[in-house]
Amino acid sequence: MSFELSYELLVGLLVLTAAAWSVAARDTYSATVGFVSYGLLIAIMWMQLQAFDVALAEVAIGSGLTGLLLLSAAARLRAAEARVTSRPPVMLRIVAALACTAVSVSIAATVLRLPESAPSLAGAAVGALPATGLGNPVNGVLMAFRAFDTLLEKVVLVLSLVGVWSLAPEPGWSGRPRLLHPFADDGVLRFLARTLPPIGLLFGAHLMWNGADEPGGAFQGATVLAAMWLLVLMAGLGEAPRIRERWLRVAVVAGPMTFITVGLAGIGVAGAFLAYPEPHAKSLILFVELPMMLTIALVLALLVAGPPEPTAGP
Amino acid sequence: MTEFLLAAAGAVMFTVVLGMVRILRGPGDADRVMAAQLLGTGGVAALLLSGIARGRPASLDLALTLAVLAAFASIGFVKGAAMGQDKSAEGDDDP
Amino acid sequence: MSALVDLFTVAAVSAGILFFLAGVVGLLRFPDALTRLHALTKADNVGLGLIVAGLLPQASSLLEALKLVLVWLTVLLAGATVGQLIARVARRAGTRT
Amino acid sequence: MSPTTLFGLCGAALVGIGLYGLLTDSRLLRKIIAFNLVGSGVFLLFGVIARRGAAAELFGDPVPQALVITGIVVAFSATALAVALLLRLHEAGGGATFDTPADEAGVKRPDP
Numbered sequence: 332m333s334f335e336l337s338y339e340l341l342v343g344l345l346v347l348t349a350a351a352w353s354v355a356a357r358d359t360y361s362a363t364v365g366f367v368s369y370g371l372l373i374a375i376m377w378m379q380l381q382a383f384d385v386a387l388a389e390v391a392i393g394s395g396l397t398g399l400l401l402l403s404a405a406a407r408l409r410a411a412e413a414r415v416t417s418r419p420p421v422m423l424r425i426v427a428a429l430a431c432t433a434v435s436v437s438i439a440a441t442v443l444r445l446p447e448s449a450p451s452l453a454g455a456a457v458g459a460l461p462a463t464g465l466g467n468p469v470n471g472v473l474m475a476f477r478a479f480d481t482l483l484e485k486v487v488l489v490l491s492l493v494g495v496w497s498l499a500p501e502p503g504w505s506g507r508p509r510l511l512h513p514f515a516d517d518g519v520l521r522f523l524a525r526t527l528p529p530i531g532l533l534f535g536a537h538l539m540w541n542g543a544d545e546p547g548g549a550f551q552g553a554t555v556l557a558a559m560w561l562l563v564l565m566a567g568l569g570e571a572p573r574i575r576e577r578w579l580r581v582a583v584v585a586g587p588m589t590f591i592t593v594g595l596a597g598i599g600v601a602g603a604f605l606a607y608p609e610p611h612a613k614s615l616i617l618f619v620e621l622p623m624m625l626t627i628a629l630v631l632a633l634l635v636a637g638p639p640e641p642t643a644g645p
Numbered sequence: 646m647t648e649f650l651l652a653a654a655g656a657v658m659f660t661v662v663l664g665m666v667r668i669l670r671g672p673g674d675a676d677r678v679m680a681a682q683l684l685g686t687g688g689v690a691a692l693l694l695s696g697i698a699r700g701r702p703a704s705l706d707l708a709l710t711l712a713v714l715a716a717f718a719s720i721g722f723v724k725g726a727a728m729g730q731d732k733s734a735e736g737d738d739d740p
Numbered sequence: 741m742s743a744l745v746d747l748f749t750v751a752a753v754s755a756g757i758l759f760f761l762a763g764v765v766g767l768l769r770f771p772d773a774l775t776r777l778h779a780l781t782k783a784d785n786v787g788l789g790l791i792v793a794g795l796l797p798q799a800s801s802l803l804e805a806l807k808l809v810l811v812w813l814t815v816l817l818a819g820a821t822v823g824q825l826i827a828r829v830a831r832r833a834g835t836r837t
Numbered sequence: 838m839s840p841t842t843l844f845g846l847c848g849a850a851l852v853g854i855g856l857y858g859l860l861t862d863s864r865l866l867r868k869i870i871a872f873n874l875v876g877s878g879v880f881l882l883f884g885v886i887a888r889r890g891a892a893a894e895l896f897g898d899p900v901p902q903a904l905v906i907t908g909i910v911v912a913f914s915a916t917a918l919a920v921a922l923l924l925r926l927h928e929a930g931g932g933a934t935f936d937t938p939a940d941e942a943g944v945k946r947p948d949p
Contacts, residue, residue, distance in 0.1 A: 334648070334651070334652070335651075335840065336840055336843070337655075338651065338654070338655045338658075339840040339843055339844070340843065341655065341658060341659065341662070342658070343843055343844065343846075343847045345658070345662055345665070346847055346851070347847060347850055347851070347854070348665070349665070350851055350854050350855070350874050351854055352668070352669060353858075353870055353874065354854055354855070354857065354858035354862070354867070354870070354871055354874065359864060359866055359867060360674065360725060360726075361668070361674075361677055362867065362870060363725075363870070364668055364677045364678070364680075364681050364722065365668060366870050366873070366874075367681060367718055367722075368665065368668060368681055368684050369874075369877075371684060371685060371688050371711065371715075372684075372688075373877060373881070374688075374707070374711070375658075375688060375691065375692070376844060376847070376881070376884075377884060378692065378695075378704060378707060379840065379844070380841070380844060380884045380885070380887070380888045380897065381888060381891075381896030381897055382884055382887060382888070382896075382897055382902050382905075383701075383703040383704070383706075383707065384902060384903075384906060385880075385884065385902050385905050385906055385909075386707055387706065387707055387710055388905075388906050388909045388910075389909060390707060390710050390711050390714060391710055391714055392909050392910070392913050393877070393909070394711075394714065394715070394718055395714035395715075395717055395718055396913065397873070397913060397916060398718045398721060399717070399718060399721035400916065400917060400920055401866070401869070401870065401916075401920070402718075402721045402722060402724075402725040403721065403724070403725060404866055404920045404923065404924060405725065405866060406724075406725035406726075407924060407927070408866055408923075408924075408927060411927060411934075412864055412866070412934065418861070418863075419861050419863070423861070424861050427857055427860040427861050428857055430856075430860075431853040431854070431856045431857040431860070432853060434852060434853055434856055435849045435850050435852060435853030436849075438848070438849035438852055438853075438882070439845070439846050439849040439850075442842060442845035442846060442848070442849060442882070442885065443842065443845075443846075445845075445886070445889065449886065449889035449890045449898075450890065451889075451890030451891070451892045451898045452890070452898055452899075452900045453890055453891065453892040453895045453897070453898045453899060453900075454892050456895075456898075456899045456900060457895060468895060468899035469899045469902050469903050469906070471899070472899045472900050472902075472903035473903045473906065473907070476900075477900070477903060477904075480903075480904070480907050481907065484907045484910050484911060487910070487911050487914050488910065488914050490914075491914035491915065491917060491918045494918045494921070495917060495918055495921040498921050498922060498925045500925075500928070519821055519824045519825060520720065520821065520825065522821060523716070523720070523817065523818065523821040523822075526817055527713065527716060527814070527817060527818070530713065530810065530813075530814060531713050534709055534710075534713065534810075537706075538706065538710070541706070545702070545703060545706075546703040546706065546707075547703075547706060548906075550906065550910060551710070554714075555710060555713060555714070558713065558714055558717040559713075559717075561717070562717055562720065565720060565724065631913070634913070634914065634917035634918075635917065637920075637921055637924065638921055638925070646746055646749070646798070649749075649750060649753075650749075650753070650795075650798075653753045653754075653757060653791075656757050657757055657760055657791075660757070660760045660761045660763075660764045661760070661764065663764045663768065664763075664764045664767050664768070666768060667767055667768065667776075673773055673830065673833050674829065674833070675773045675777075675826050675829045675830035675833060676773055676776065678822075678826055678829075679767060679773075679776060679777060679780050679826060680767065682780065682784070682819070682822060682826075683763065683764065683767060683780055683783060683784070686783065686784045686787070686788055686815055686819070687760060689788065689811060689815060690756070690760070690787070690788050690791050693791065693792065693795055693808065693811065694753070694791065694795070697795050697798050697799065697804075700800065702800075702804060705804060705807045705808065705811070706807070708811050709807060709810060709811050709814065712811050712814040712815050712818070713814055715815075715818065716814065716815075716817070716818030716821070716822065719818065719822040719825075719826075720821075720822065720825070723822065723825040723826060723828075723829055726829045727825075727828075727829055727832075
């Protein structure tokens, strides 16, 4: 047991080191590298906490997509940030450090004084799970017991995409998102962009399908798909779609719309919004998850790709 | 066997951590990217070892996700680093 | 039989860890980016390869074994590609200074 | 001390580290990173509470776990929007920091 604890102590120290580095590093680009490492380490921590679904989401989002998003922004802002040398005065920093320590200490005190018999909804969730036909309680919570949250979360995704798109400069509106900068590359990146996506597609589908009974799910699968699509775009094997394209706009709302439609149908069939009729619960959930996965993959990739920009070339 | 595999996972994590010094020290972007890649591979190895040791098949999925997305993030690193260079040295060997 | 299999696992995993260690030592001690990259790729490919090989007999099902191999192949593929790209960045940084 | 408590303390420290970065760094991208650290620390606290709620043959309470997954998605959307805003601000000449530049050539910006 003490062996286990020392492994966890190591992981904890690593997480804190990476976090401290991503705050303290002088250069933002290296801070971002630190943040990506942090995302990876915290996923290992989630695994130690036995929360595999969360670990999957954290690895896919935390160190994958957020990493690329921040890295490309850091690379663009590098020149502008290099001019910044001033830091807040020492006194101010000490005061800030003291205040932050106070916050940390009070949270830590709360953690140490959590009640011995922890409240839990695990029993209720497992008890109601057979009605959904699913085997993964986390997915049951996401898709059935708290489906409203999940629906709104997808709406948030779509809205933030609308927000990002609306930041396009006027001549760029209805153009294509420009992904990073064209990268002078012969063959090597293209080779990876041709060989990795088949593995990724297969695995993404596996995650979604498996998510019904094992850790995984539509969101985690979609992140892998989004990463593969971005890889193809970055290698120059394909072009990001113009945002005025009708199929794109339909695809972006397809997931939430299916969810809402099934939810509305639930009023008539099962007596409440987002309620599933019991014998068909599992097939309905999978029916909702499939378009939702495509929507999520598309939206995640387009969020990373950023607003459309006027292109100089053809 | 379980003990050995867990110890092995710890050992891999520990070595990889030593490599994190390169993230801190640099000096170049390339060195930081390398250390991050090593961290990714080491993380994959540690996940596989501890997953098999504890009999948790889910950690294999996690390791595969990590492997796929680490590859993806590394490309991002390299592109970012290359962009930084392009800014300072205008298109030296770009076609 | 099972003792023999376990022995193989111990040997292969230990060798894998040794490669990781060697890779890290190289990453820390070698003088420039390209030699460090050389050390790193050994840890990446051979180290993980040996660990996967050692874990194969411990896998509880064929699917698990298949996933283990797939993980290794993915890392191999990514390592080979990213290694090339890193080398290019390092070389260009080197020629400029 | 149990591992779960250990991770809870880590979560508390992460919130502090992130908050410090958020307060003291004038670079906006760094503020976004720091904000993500704070969020991730809070998620970790959720994870600790989920783990403590292990019951009914589960390793943790699935409800907080599901909430964290939703939280991760929303945090990502917010980060993407923030980064897009920042890049747009930068392109529009508004700079990338909260600093008042002493003598920036050609860059005029209102007082914050």
